[in-house]
Amino acid sequence: MTDIIQVKHLKYKYEEEAENYTLNDVTFHVKQGEWLSIIGHNGSGKSTTVRLIDGLLEAESGDIFIDGDKLTVDNVWDKRRLIGMVFQNPDNQFVGATVEDDVAFGLENQGIPLAEMRQRVQEALELVGMADFKIREPARLSGGQKQRVAIAGVVALRPKIIILDEATSMLDPEGRLDLIQIVKDIKDQHGMTVISITHDLDEVALSDRVIVMKNGQVESISTPADLFMRDDLADLDLAQPFTAELAQSLRQAGLAVPLRYFTEEELEETVWEFISKK
Known part of the structure; x- marks a missing residue:
């Protein structure tokens, strides 16, 4: 498999006068079609890393390559189209009056023709099991249903990469398992790459590799099996x-x-x- 993302020696801090860097010489790669989990304590740099990848933040130094091209201010909008992000609170992502309007919003922004737009919306809602809710108001959905709609909105755009930024943390255990399985099925069906920031064991277990971040650096990269054999899981906010x-x-x-x-x-x-x- 080829690398769809390469992160090389990233350094970043939110305030110029800050003594310590939020990210300090972070380097890793993500292969096309793999599921990469990123774990670590709050403040370890997980969310900052994916925001840099998505071009929401700009690194002080270092390089990011997405689908073979270096991320720059000139191509950031084009590269962002390759990435779909699902955040912790789906309410912050809703803009449509109905479920189908919300899923169609990103497609409208991209100028997708109406017939194709309707087809993509229907297909995306069917993938996440929400086709029967397309005329429902998003505010009337449960937390798990809202996250399904958020994922449908991302899938409809047909990105190469999906980033889950603590996307299951507000759900109950059953809801988390359900949502994770939906993402896995979509990933396997469409060959998408998934980057997941999480503290959930089931989510980590599904991944191909796991990055542990600590104090703004990559502490280790391993398989889930190797990670689960560590005797310091509690220090990583993970249960055995x-x-x-x-x-x-x-x-x-x-x-x-x-x-x-x-x-x-x-x-x-x-x-x-x-x-x-x-």
């Missing part, structure tokens, strides 16, 4: 996954469970193997 706790309990009970991360399915198969041998 249930399967990791259960595997440890099984080891303490005398079962020779390998010291690695297991998904629920993998751990179930491992336990059944032990049982079948007895």
Whole structure:
């Protein structure tokens, strides 16, 4: 896979007189079609990083390459069209009187012909399971439904990259799982790249790689499996996954469970193997 995003030696601070940088020499890449999660404490630089990628902020130094081109003040609007962002509070993104009006808003701004616009709106709402709500007022939707509509508005624009900036944090566990699965299905169906800023284990588990940010720098880049085996997850605002706790309990009970991360399915198969041998 080729890199769709390259971030090289970014430095940024919000106030010129600030002693410390919000981002200090941040470097990483994102491959086309992958799901990259970014985690870390509040203030570690996660949201600042994606705002720089989307051109909402301008770095003091360093370079960002999007789809092969260096991000500049001259091409920022063109590159921003390749990126769709979904924020924590969907109410801040709604501008239409109805769901379908809201999803169509970005398409209207891009001058998409009416017939194509209607088709894209319908397809996007069907993808997120909200086609039956298209004439509903956004204010009358639940939190999970609002986030689905926000995602539909992004998907209708057909970006190459979707950025989720704490997009599931205001939802209950069931709502988070539902929304994450919708994004995964869209990603797999359309080959989109996903960058997710999150503290949610299920969201992290779906990603291909995880960046841990600390004090404005990249502390580590790993797979979710490697991350979940760390003994300092609490320091990263992450709980230990249930399967990791259960595997440890099984080891303490005398079962020779390998010291690695297991998904629920993998751990179930491992336990059944032990049982079948007895």
